[in-house]
Amino acid sequence: MTAESEPGTVAVGAATVPPAARTRGLRKVYRGTVAVDHVDLEVPAGAVMGMLGPNGSGKTTTIRMLLGLVTPTSGEVELLGHKMPDGAAHALPGVGALVEGPGFSPFLSGRDNLLRVAAAEPLLTSAEIPNAVGEALERVGLAHAAGRRFRAYSLGMKQRLGLASALLVPRRFVVLDEPTNGLDPAGTREVRSVIADLHAAGTTVLVSSHLLSEVEATCTHVAVLNQGLVVAQGELSALLEAGTANLLVTTPEVTLAVDALREDRVAARPVPEGVLVDLTATTAPDVVASLVRAGVPVHEVRRQRTGLEDLFARLTEDTAVADLADLETLLPEDAR
Numbered sequence: 001m002t003a004e005s006e007p008g009t010v011a012v013g014a015a016t017v018p019p020a021a022r023t024r025g026l027r028k029v030y031r032g033t034v035a036v037d038h039v040d041l042e043v044p045a046g047a048v049m050g051m052l053g054p055n056g057s058g059k060t061t062t063i064r065m066l067l068g069l070v071t072p073t074s075g076e077v078e079l080l081g082h083k084m085p086d087g088a089a090h091a092l093p094g095v096g097a098l099v100e101g102p103g104f105s106p107f108l109s110g111r112d113n114l115l116r117v118a119a120a121e122p123l124l125t126s127a128e129i130p131n132a133v134g135e136a137l138e139r140v141g142l143a144h145a146a147g148r149r150f151r152a153y154s155l156g157m158k159q160r161l162g163l164a165s166a167l168l169v170p171r172r173f174v175v176l177d178e179p180t181n182g183l184d185p186a187g188t189r190e191v192r193s194v195i196a197d198l199h200a201a202g203t204t205v206l207v208s209s210h211l212l213s214e215v216e217a218t219c220t221h222v223a224v225l226n227q228g229l230v231v232a233q234g235e236l237s238a239l240l241e242a243g244t245a246n247l248l249v250t251t252p253e254v255t256l257a258v259d260a261l262r263e264d265r266v267a268a269r270p271v272p273e274g275v276l277v278d279l280t281a282t283t284a285p286d287v288v289a290s291l292v293r294a295g296v297p298v299h300e301v302r303r304q305r306t307g308l309e310d311l312f313a314r315l316t317e318d319t320a321v322a323d324l325a326d327l328e329t330l331l332p333e334d335a336r
């Protein structure tokens with residue numbers, strides 16, 4: 001198999017590494033409610049992909065289908081190169097997951113719950129279990145409360161225990177559904193550092209979150225869901241670049257430039273550095289063409305990065321799908 005014959009694979013040296021997860025036309029309908037539709041998601045090997053979307057946009061359902069916890073209505077899932085659900089026995093040992101409702105017993109302590117999970121873990125021998133459990137508890141900052149019953153845990157402590165169970169053994173792919181849910185700022189920082197450690201060790205991570213700043217700080221890639229559809233995915237830097245709404249034009253002829261653009265029905269205003277042009281209804285080449293036609297000397301043209309928050313807000317507004325057409329024309333092909 002070559003990189004050319006298999007779109008989406010990444011060539012590393014002589015070998016090709018398939019994406020950690022890939023879906024094609026994934027769809028889930030719950031009694032008339034379309035939770036996920038037409039989802040073609042690709043989580044490149046080695047990436048930290050943030051899955052963003054408003055409440056009910058289909059993040060959890062997509063993650064559950066990836067892990068084989070929910071059966072898709074239609075579409076395909078490939079996990080670590082194995083078709084699901086048939087390849088589950090091969091794929092799942094390489095995957096650590098924190099998903100809602102991990103099924104811990106309320107009457108057992110955190111440590112005993114984790115020992116129970118570890119006992120069912122095919123990659124751990126019984127001799128390795130106590131150490132693996134101790135290290136995982138340490139890593140998520142739960143060692144001091146390991147002897148307390150699960151039912152007495154706060155939401156944040158329950159989240160930490162779920163994270164510990166995902167980290168019991170080194171994995172190729174770690175999937176975290178809202179890992180910072182219920183955590184205080186210190187816990188949130190710890191999750192961020194766990195993700196950075198996993199990334200440094202070469203583990204692929206898929207993390208869903210409402211916290212845009214978290215995703216911006218920790219992720220290399222992002223997928224944005226809205227109403228069950230993936231409205232954007234790709235490298236974070238490429239998406240931010242493409243999603244930028246403003247163009248900063250440096251010119252000594254500010255008044256001439258603003259007048260020329262307004263004549264062409266393009267929103268523009270003077271700023272200290274030159275002219276700020278709103279790209280919502282136009283494109284950078286059209287702006288430059290207008291200016292050149294009007295005889296405006298253009299010294300520099302630069303897109304202004306506006307941050308993930310702005311991009312997310314625009315992608316998840318009601319007009320998101322229409323916006324995507326604009327976004328796609330701006331995206332480099334490998335980021336589409």
Ligand SMILES: Nc1ncnc2c1ncn2[C@@H]1O[C@H](COP(=O)(O)OP(=O)(O)OP(=O)(O)O)[C@@H](O)[C@H]1O
Nearest residue numbers: 030033034035053054055056057058059060061062
């Ligand atoms: N078991 C279920 N039965 C019926 N409807 C469901 C079920 N699970 C999810 N849904 C519906 O599917 C849609 C997507 O839900 P999902 O939980 O996947 O979204 P989400 O993006 O993870 O939301 P949140 O951020 O609130 O967790 C919602 O409309 C939800 O009500």
